[in-house]
Amino acid sequence: MRHDSLADKNCAVARTWSIIGERWTMLILREFFRGEHRFDPIARKLGLGRSVLTDRLRMLVDEGILERRHYDSVPDRLDYHLTNKGEDLYTLLVAVIEWGDKWVVDEPPVTLTHKKCGHQPHLSLHCEHCETELTRRDIHAEFAPDAW
C-alpha cells in the first residue's frame, strides 16, 4: 500500500499522521510556536534542505495550518503564521514535550510555566461530567461502522 492512501482512510489518526507524521513537520511547527515566522531562520536553525522546507511550508499552507502574509512596507519579506487549526496543534506539541521530558531526555531542555503563578501546567485526560482525571483503563473506544 502506498503511504499516500492513509489520507483517504476514515480514521483521525491516519489522516492526521499523513500531515504531521513526517520527519520534519513537527519540528517546523515547533519553530512557529516558539515565535519564529520566517523562512531563513528556520532553514538555518533546523539545518534541513531549503527545498524540503519550501515543500513543507507549501503543504502546511495547503492544509490550512499556516498562512502566508506579505508585508507591503518590506517587499521581500514574507511571514508565515499559524491559523486556528495550526494553533490547535499546541496540545499535541505539549503531549510530545511531556512524554519526551519524562522518557527520553535527562534534564528538561524546556520548562513551561503558567505566566500568572509560575507553576507548571500539565496535560490531563479529564471527564467533564465526573470532574475526575482519567487513565487509559477508564476509557472505552467505540468505532463507527465505516471506521478504518
Add this chain to the structure above:
Amino acid sequence: MRHDSLADKNCAVARTWSIIGERWTMLILREFFRGEHRFDPIARKLGLGRSVLTDRLRMLVDEGILERRHYDSVPDRLDYHLTNKGEDLYTLLVAVIEWGDKWVVDEPPVTLTHKKCGHQPHLSLHCEHCETELTRRDIHAEFAPDAW
C-alpha cells in the same frame, strides 16, 4: 544534516520525533492501544511491507516502548505488549485523535467514553496550582542554556 542527528539534540521534541515521527510508527502503536498484540493481524490490517513492520517492532522494542513475550504453551506464538513507557504515549494518541476529529474528519470514526458515566473525556492543559484550564497564551516557555 542527516535526520538521524535529531536523536542527539537536547530537545524533547526532536528526540521523541526521531522515534515516532515516521509514517507508520503511530499507526502501529494505535493497533496496540486497540488491543492487538501480534504480527500478522497488524501487517494485514495496515497493509504495510512485512519487512517494515519487522523493523519498526524491533525499533520499538529497542526503545523500550514494546516488549516481546513468548508463550511456552504455544511455541510459534509471540506477543508484543506496551511497556509503561509505551502506555504513556496514550495522551499523545488522544491528542492526535482529538485534533483529527476536530479538523480533518467529518464524523468522528472513534468515540471515546468514560466507562463509568458514558460521557466523553477531553484533554486539557491545566495548572494544578490555580486549578484552571490554560491556553497557549497563558504559558511561558523557558529554555535551558544547552537546549537545542
Add this chain to the structure above:
DNA sequence: CAGTATCCTCGAGGATACTG
C-alpha cells in the same frame, strides 16, 4: 505464525548555486 530473504523502484531530501 512471525518472521527472513531478495530484489527493485522511486522519491525524499541533501548540497550548492543562482535569482528577483
Add this chain to the structure above:
DNA sequence: CAGTATCCTCGAGGATACTG
C-alpha cells in the same frame, strides 16, 4: 530574504516467495 533550479545519492519501503 524567500525562495527556485539542478543534480545526485541512498535508503525507505513495496512485492513476493520462502522457512522453522
